[in-house]
Amino acid sequence: MSETRAIPVNTPSRSYEVHVGRGLLASLGALVAAACPKVTHVALISDSNVAPLYAKPVEESLEEAGIAVTTLTFPAGEEHKRLSTLGDILERMANAGLTRSDAVVALGGGVTGDMAGLAAALYQRGIQVVQVPTSLLAMVDSSVGGKTAVDLEAGKNLAGAFLQPSLVVADIDCLATVSPGLLRDSCGEMIKHGVLADEKLFDELQAAPVCTPGFDPDKLVGIVARNVEIKRDVVDADEQERGRRQTLNLGHTIGHAIEAASDFTLGHGSCVAAGLCCVARASAQLGWCSPDVATRIVDCVRAYGLPTNTDIDHATLLEYAARDKKRRANSVTLVVPTRIGGVELRKVSLEELRHVIDLGCGE
Template sequence: MSETKSKDIQLVHVNAQSGSYDVMVGLDILSEVGPTARRTAGGNVAFVVSNTNVNPLYGEVVNRSLSDAGYTVATKVVGVGEAIKTMSVLSDVLECMADAQMTRDDLIVALGGGVVGDLAGFAASIYMRGCHVLQVPTSLLAMVDSSVGGKTAVDLVHGKNLAGTFFQPSAVIASIECLTTINRQLFTDSCGEVLKYGVMSDAELFRELERRPINEGNYDLERIGKIVKRCIEIKRDVVDTDEREKGLRQILNLGHTIGHAIEAESSYTLGHGSCVAAGMCFIVRACAKRQLCPDEVAQRVVSTVERYGLPTGSNISTDSLYERALADKKRHGDFINVVLVRDIGKVEVATLPVDDFRVLIEEGR
């Protein structure tokens, strides 16, 4: 399961049905990108996809590591933010991969946050019907969530992540010191997904996050590294059981149905983690009103989200959130799957009539 590779690198092994791989968590381990790529993927060309914020910081060390491992390195630098997760940008990336004379034996290296990981992973999954991808997440959100589990996607006009694939990476390398170079607002936003893991599956993790927010003061990288590893372990356990979201994996969507609606209504100006946090607060308040969980649970979740400086609600109308949610992937005809909270660390997936889901949104305000 999890083991120590050395005193500096922790491994979490993912054993999904379509492929197994290791997630490496440690400090100053970007130099491991090249050797890891050579060991897990092979090939001759390494195509690095990064963005205009991350590439100037880490592009050189990653490219050097790949070059030293014998790769011909090509790089595609994209813009930042959800706005670049489009079919047109995906098409541009694919054309650049072809220009680099990549084959299906070669690999993409996704160097950046969740947007880069989603985009590059999708490109890898469809280029020549699939080449290798190595995920190198540099944001907290990408480390604990989007880089692990094989979900790839771009957005459509009608909603977030509506075009995508399940495609597992060859490896994931999470170098924790990268978190010191992202702005505090982005780090805080990512905490929404971290809190989700505690509410969803691990009461002890939630108590630790509740005890002292990880976004306060100077970052305790050792503590953050342990929390990142624990979140990855939780996701690993879910993905190993249900890779393609037919059952258990749906619990990872806690807060997401309403959160994605908030995100879309804000034109993606509000970060994903913030929207998940707000969506989770909607859900837990509604669950308390329906006596599905104790009032104390709702109070603890909302107050902890508030302590992290994350939103606990939204001024967007119930009708607007409801209409957005109807386009969600978790809708099936006149029903929609929603993750409900029973206790800290205990959730369940319920299939609700869409009309009842509208009531739930209103109850969660």
């Protein structure tokens, strides 16, 4: 069995550890008790897909550690990541008698982590949250860094708050129940991290796609941990996304537009992968990176069977990109690759963004 990795995160608002390993659900109670010593009651929040798989062992582990558990589930799917679902969760937390000294445990993928995290941020003006990601995407991205949100009709993640978790526990064994399609989709964010900060990781991901059946789970522990370290380094330097943390949005300006325009029928990682390829192609044509950089990115994304482009019309993409929460007045901060392992922030007008979309998207 692989060794568990404990990765420290030190932000201005909170310091905590991210544990990555195998078989960690059984020791979750002890980990929570150590990280949150005053907590005696938790709301275990999960969705209708994940709860039947993992709620019971998590409940047992927490109860063995002397922590009472109230389990709250909601319907699975991005379409339920709404204020109405959040309101229902908050009402049920209040009915369960949770106090300010209690905590939320978020068990599931990115939607659950976002929903439960925002519930913790709002309940009694903020209680602790423990993130227990069960999808690869949540393990390498959304569970770390403190972003929480729900979607509005106008766009994705437009209502939210920052709340750093008190603990993150990523049990790689949970990935055994993730469908091959969802596992592949999650790799879009991993490829993004390689382009962003680590050429060695990028090369490793391209050489042996982690979504291949039978991929060594012990090796995956190390890859997930490296992704967490990359995000950790950025979040430690810029917790509130005022500067460097914006680089984590590589591929997201166009990717989020694709996701919203598809009415969220396409996976987030797939949309990020397509957005990454689109901005790389445009960057190569504009001289922001070499053509070889764009070619390597597209080839890596293609090796994972993820989309490298979009057939959504450009006017629609611009409309959704203009609604993005990263927009400031009539400009958007676009993250562009300069090399494999390095990016830069470029403030572009909406007209310049239209040109980027024209250059990078479609045939």
